[in-house]
Amino acid sequence: MGAVPNAKQPMIVIKNLVKQFGRVDAVNGVSLRVEQGKVLVIIGPSGSGKSTVLRCINHLEVPTSGEIWVDGIHLTHNHKDINAIRAEVGMVFQQFNLFPHLTALDNIMLAQRIVRRRNEDEAGRMARKQLERVGIPEKADNYPGQLSGGQQQRVAIARALAMNPKVMLFDEPTSALDPEMIKEVLDVMLELAHEGMTMVVVTHEMGFARNAADEVIFMDKGVIVEQNSPEQFFSSPREERTQTFLNQILR
């Protein structure tokens, strides 16, 4: 799947990430790396720290300790750097988080205009191209409230893609969707993976993990319990906890 040769530097490197919320250890020493063009899927029970790891990657959460590099850039508290990195890291949320006061097209254009400083024409063209890519060009002028959940999530993906990100983060992108809409979103994500986008995906969609992942991580209680290829992970997991979890969700 990874179309890009591995001679380049890894896209994401995390070393010993720790994040505490008050007394809660949300993430307790996670290290991982994601090579360019690879897809990493993170699964694990609720509260295991999956979202927190993801949100630390673009500094939506400030790590308690540990270090993170994105495309070779070390994440520090420098605001300029953080905004610059965020523009390179697309993020898709469980709740879509589209801007309800803007049309689909304007949702996709806003950050292009004020962060990428593209002019109206350029941003508009890019927005329409991305809407085409996620399969709903006809919804350009609709407000989020007029779209189905699946369509909203696809607009959210288009909005992130329009920034030309180097990596895409997905936090349970299909968990808030009705079953019949899950596929349309997963299809878009699968296509992205095949096109060579670097992706980190938190999901419970095992079909997606099997088909798209280069690597699967199982997290529990803030640590990585198992890290494996999808084939190994699903057919013969090394850890008993992984087995138990898989039995629960594949039932």
Added chain:
Amino acid sequence: MAATQSIAKRTSTQSNFVQWLSRLPWWLLFLILAGIILLYQFLTNELYSVILSKLTQGIVTTIFVTLVAFTCAIILGLIAGLGRVSRNRLIFNLATLYVQVIRGLPMLVQIFYVAFVLTPAFFTVLNAIGMALIPVLGETNFMLTSNTQDVTLLARAMIALALAYGGFEAETFRAGIESIGRGQMEAARSLGMSYVQAMRYVILPQAIRRVLPPLGNDFIAMLKDSSLVSVLGVRDITQEARLYVSASFRYPETYNTLAFMYLTMTIILSLGVKWFENRMGKNGRGS
């Protein structure tokens, strides 16, 4: 919205006529009737028509004070409201200090305080600065020559009202901003926007839409509170009424007329606010 729908469902079982009767705005009909009686007085009763023309001399002042003070209050309130949601502790504390002081003082006291304490104090400081700057600016610099009397009581009254309402609007704006889900800020930031950009383009447009109805109500409240400027001798309609009463002792006629004038304005405005709210509710696309 859901509540009005369920009420509508319940009443649909009653007869149409009862429903129609019960839905009439009786309070408004009553007021219109009272208004018509008063209008008749203005046209036929010489005393009433004299009083009306006297009080009308103050109407421009009342409207002017309301508009100017409210506009300033909105700007102050927006700034202080942003301060109240700021993570910068200094800004947050300054904004909170302002809001708490305003909320803890009667508006009448605030008006006296601004007019007779803060304004003179401001010029004491300004004159001192002017004194210190004589070597630079010369002896006729404006900081030295200006004094408290340069600020009319009208201006002081408007400043006081603006400060008072700015404190209330700060909380309105804060509530509006906080009513926008955390996900909106996160989505904006995740796209690389700065905090200020996210506020400006994502949070505030939604928050302001939500606070428009309460702002409309506060505008009506400001119209009423503008009557307080009469304590400084500013000649709004209330002051005109007080002046007329003190010379003529025609209490009922004068205050009937005064009440009529305020009610006419506030009811028209509140119907406007309601209409606007309904319109927003219908094509509201905010989630």
